[in-house]
Amino acid sequence: MDELTQLRELRADVPAPDRAALAPGRQRLTEAMAGGGRARRTRADWRIASLGAAAAITAAALLGTQLLDTPGPRGTAPATIASNLDLSGPAETLNRAADFLEGATAPPEPRDNQWIYTSVVIGNPALKAGSEQMGEIRYEPDSWSRYGNAAAEKDQSDDDRSTREIYRATAGLPEDPAALLAEVRRLYPADTSGQSRPESKEEQTFRGLSVLLESYPLPPAAVARIYRAMATLPGVGITGHLVKDAAGREAIAVTRDEKGTHERREILLSPYDYTYMGLRFVVTENYETKMPEGMQGPAQKFTAGDITISEARTAAAVVDAKGEKP
Template structure:
């Protein structure tokens, strides 16, 4: 029986453990993770398997898109306690350290594939809003073994572009992944401290400049934005998981599938000022992989007024070539 099953069987009137009561267990896990890290560094790497990720984000061209309900949601967004989320994240952190991520050799690329299901909305002169047919978006980022070299970005909409544009597919090349004038990754991975989860969280917290509904929301979004848009190496990924566990309001929902049907645990946070909207990453706690993302919008939060959920799926593989460019790189305004 796993820890989450045990937690669900606790009596409702049992008080949720606070940070002080959880601290000894965290310290034991921290010690075990460091030992696992040293052991994995000294032994031959495991047979590599494709790593599955998730990323959500509307491009400038698809800014009018919103989520649609798609197959694969095995659990509604009714999260469990913060202590359950902490257990899942600590477990995922420990597994991530021992997992062998795909690595691109000289002349090769990491192909970071994102598949998302979006819907567009169209307004009419009588101020009514209708939802257009579902439209799958594919985004492939080709990251060279030398990150200072030229990257490639391929994207398409399988049924044409959502929004007011007309193109169906394009490929952009840019040094260091600056397809739109700024780095593709939202953070400099080399600058993130990974001595402990608390140290990692402090790094992100120091970036707060207002603008979010709360400081905790800002920390959560900065960390999950990185996890869902870039193949973060295992040592950094482990500390990001630990940092998420320390953010107040972070909870978990198990039995959630990504867009491709792979099931994991959704880690999210309910922001009181967001009126029921919830953003989650889906992880496999047994491997420490990020396998998807889910966003939930309550009725009335989107244009057509109905309750909606969006899912994505992502994978990382090693390839020998990248597609040729068809479109010049742009500035930060797209």
């Protein structure tokens, strides 16, 4: 099923919205970009992402908005790490990253009453063919979530876990890559909502790995196990060169094509210390979509190499109070 069909089904009986009708959805999207009060959205996030380039239509056309591109800091590379960087393939890159992280000192687990501060940059869709850009959506880059969130952990209706749950689940991941990937699939089941195309086992696994890596903090040894397991997942690749994240920083791109969406998901890692930096969705082939039924506007043209979704985490820290910054 293509993205246009999916969008039509999602709003089959809904009249064309006016600004008042769009306000609640715009607010929810703004809150999602800011991170909300939970560790990271999972299934809801995936439904948007699995539409591939249709997410750009949703942001630019359905909501009538445009994401703001905020400049971010650039990293400074320790020469010893940069000179040892190997981008020749997933096994070479990810196993080298794992070797590095296994030697890192693990900080203590946060206390239940502490908060996790993160700051993100959301990038504008970069479309070579040119798409009409309308309005703007403002988002708050800084967010805080309580590490010990008992209320969130009590809610077992979905797989949107608290930061504490993800930290402990990640710390307990098995050494064996196959067993680790199976546990990730258990933590993040396949999306059977019927609102998006069925995802393959490999797509489900890569999605789950992405969600785990987005969380902060994580034990370095556990991240090392994730990288070794990720290197064994069919379809995972490395771009072979550094890319730019939404903040303009150089990053390693760990990739996997999302079949049926004309796009690939990219998990971005630091080339200096192999920590998580953000994510991107990149168009893999030229294609064109029209506006969903009941809406008017120009066709959306996408060219291989277009970036439809880009998010960079520019800061993360454990703090003692909501509103505190490191």
